[in-house]
Amino acid sequence: MDKWVCAICGYVYDLTEGDPDKGVDPGTVWEDVPNDWVCPICGASKGDFEKE
Secondary structure (H helix, E strand, O other): OOEEEEOOOOOEEEOOOOEHHHOEOOOOOHHHOOOOOEOOOOOOEHHHEEEO
């Protein structure tokens, strides 16, 4: 399973966990994460994430 890492703060988006606090259900693949979603730690945009 792919994980995506914030290049700014190092937060790891794990699809098995999602980000329920921001409306991203567990199991949501990166491609289906909304484009306006931001890093829950530093507020970086989805474009600031790199595939781990």
